[in-house]
Amino acid sequence: MSIQDALFPRGKIAGVYPTLTTRGDEAYVEFIEDARNVLMHAQQRPIGEYSQQLMTDAGIADSPDPETTQAAIDLLMQDPTLKTYYRVKRSLQEAFWSGLSKSLNQRRDEIVAAFDAAEAAGPGTVEYDDNWRENAPEYASREIHIQPGGYVKDELAGPFYDYGLKVFLGGAADHDRLAKGVSMATAVPDDGQVSRILDLGVSAGATTIALKEKYPDAEVWGIDISAPMVRYAHVRAMEAGAEIHLRQMAAEELDFPDNHFDAVLAMLLFHELPVPVAKEAIAEVFRVLRPGGKFTVLDFPSVRSRGVYSMFFAEMDAADNGEPYLPDYVRSNVEDLLVEAGFELEHYDPKAALTRGRVVVKPAA
């Protein structure tokens, strides 16, 4: 069966996403996406102000340290409206995955067969470990965002993740707009030489494709610890006509030579890594970047720019939304880890952490 028939039998959704199996499946997920827009995203500011007031009234200091954050959790999760908010958030998440997996599972065999058939086709290449499921490290096997099967053990992890991003961002990633913005934000060396780019933790490959489109003459590589992700990203790249090279590889064990890349990107990767893994990944990026090369890290802001409510929110997301490494990531101040590894910090604005990121440069030898 062709990729078109397997993945897009009813055309593409929002320009890039796999079609759900029936119109009814789609209507169900559209309801979830808009319920999140009204009952989650639109509430973020007013419910934050409400929570802040409750904490002020209770005399909780605006400090993000673990003890104060726990006091905030103990206080705020006694409030009926906040209990409702977090219940609704969790229920919508569970309903989304249930609806999506029920729909795509009806075509599971066809989709997997299409991935298999696509492997030898180009443009671009894909390689992964044949024993990918058995060899997946435990730390990477969590059900992030409570995605069924997580990122590394389900053959359909790629399309699940891709559609999840669409719904979680309320349409902001549609037509790969987000990925195109990320490619614009990816810093390159001051000398303008961009021969090789590496994208770490590519997931569905949207940013890797956008990088190739922005730098068509560069060799663009993308790695992910998940074999299902790179397999799906390869199909995505074929659809886009983008010649990118995808490998199943851990960021903390890069199989590339020293001083090999001009620019490296990590989009929303570091908050999915335990801090010891993050440190090794940073050391590896330092090794494979050439002097003058730049590393762009787009991810959530660090603890030094957060108050207690922001840390409360991160702790709640960790526990309820399958983000076990998020609080430690926030507290690690990743820009400090980058500097400790030898990089020079060129840019970091916490208010633009997800749009401009931390940009560091490998100093000249």
Add this chain to the structure above:
Amino acid sequence: MAKLKEADLAYTNDLPGAERGNPSYFENEVIDHLLGIVLELGAQFWVLRDRQAFLEEQLAAKGVVSLEDLEHGTPSDELQAKLKAERLAMIQQVYGRLYSTYGGDKAGPTSAPMS
């Protein structure tokens, strides 16, 4: 480079969120179930409303409609835009009151902030 050992990461097994779990937010978990049920009913209602609107569009255009069209077709862009506006208004009207304590029932829909 020193490779991490499994024991170095054993602590991650105990982190909140490492396991999917089945959290309860209320002392009485029946309330948790009821909120999940009313959201599911809203979603199922919406599936029927979407199908009805799509059926009406097909009938108005062609005078006849097949089951295949209803199951695997897609409403026109015009109808999809109309349905989205209707869906957002319905969600706000039905569920917004859950947040009336702080005025959240009046908050308009928005996508996720990227900052």
